[in-house]
Amino acid sequence: MTELSHEGERLQKVLAAAGVASRRVSEQLIAAGRVTVNGVVVTELGSRVDPLVDKVAVDGSAVQLDPDKRYVMLNKPTGVLSSMSDERGRPDLRAFTAEYPERLFNVGRLDSDTSGLLLLTNDGELAHVLAHPSFGVTKTYIATVTGTATPATMRRLEAGLELDDGPIAADRARVVGEPSRGRSIVEVTLHSGRNRIVRRMLDAVGLPVVELVRRQFGPLHLGTLGVGRTRDLTRVELGQLLTLSREPGRPRSGIGAPDAAGTAMDDDESDSE
Template structure:
């Protein structure tokens, strides 16, 4: 099969030219690809269009006993204090929903909500969110009465009590989020926020997949619990025996990807989730975890109205 397990090889794929770098090691793929535009949402999942310009009214964000805003931004990784002052004067920082442009404003990072360019700063150090590359034959639960391999082995190294966000079925591998942030977990799984998820699907396809398969997936198929439609779908690889198709959808019904292919007569032999919203699995080894970067987490929180 031309593609590897993650579907990144194959004819025309990036992996095909990995050996033509003149002896140089291939560039490491980023584990984060930001969306073209941060999709701000309110608490009910409805889109929010931020003000294009500050309204010029005095801010109520100032807390006399707080920390200077530019110091908080610098500590969160937004550069030097001078660079953070430029962010503030440029109207790119919001505190509790209000644009702050005054220098020297003091804030309480434990109690106030701060956004930069629409991305939320997570300043609560007690909160932890991880990406897990879940292996096959692992149940998406912290314990299993049948004694099968579960998620507890991947959280044992952390003192926080972590929970999985959504599920991957027993035979499906790939990206699963683990967090102790209950509000983030709730919003990521709530259908009103429509967070995109991308899957790489492998199946037997003697002679290649039918030309109309991708179109059918995009237009929608009928399942026993209602219609289902892929937001995007494309063929990644095929060799006359097997095919690899990537699909993106925002629904989270049980085994929905497998059932969509089954409705067209194809049983998936492998299924991997590679993306949730702006968070990408990248080259994270199977069975390992990593903590979300501040930029990933901020964009993810902004997409679900936090």
């Protein structure tokens, strides 16, 4: 059990304010040993925490205690830059963040001609961890390609290829459905953050990409969210994302907001035009 502090707010009050449960139910969760503070089980109802500093989890799922933090999923359309501003006046992400009072920025990037799941947030710490090269968050893409994709070709992607900037291998690759009208649909999952890596991998095996959509980012799934639409993450999704980012050994240095352009570190499909 953690050493009790005379400062901060009572743990059950903080949990209730975070929307975990009512204060009474939160007290029951604490008494049952289901709540941890900074990785240590706390069962004393008099425990106090600092919502801006302490890391709290319930049943192993991280809880965001700061009510000012926001997490938004965007289904980015093609033709939109993953930036909060563009000196050439091209379409950027401001059209999708204007309705939110917080100053949101994107976690990683998608190339302008790639659509799909992009995370927007004002949580600089989370953005830094998720976009850090050593984090290796997995992403899943659905690609429409020219040519006939076969299981043998998918095995080549998983075995690894040698590209101009070094070797690369997909975590998983599979053919989706049957080829039609000279095109195939494939699903590729990988954790690399290299520039336009999915397109380059598929091109290297003779399957040039016609259309590319990111369907999954870590534990987040695009689901039925329409192109150009946004929604706040659910409490479950946020818990999964925060839990993943708090795993031991995750990068912590250089924490802060992105640059003035509103972009985090380059991700799998960065804008390189």
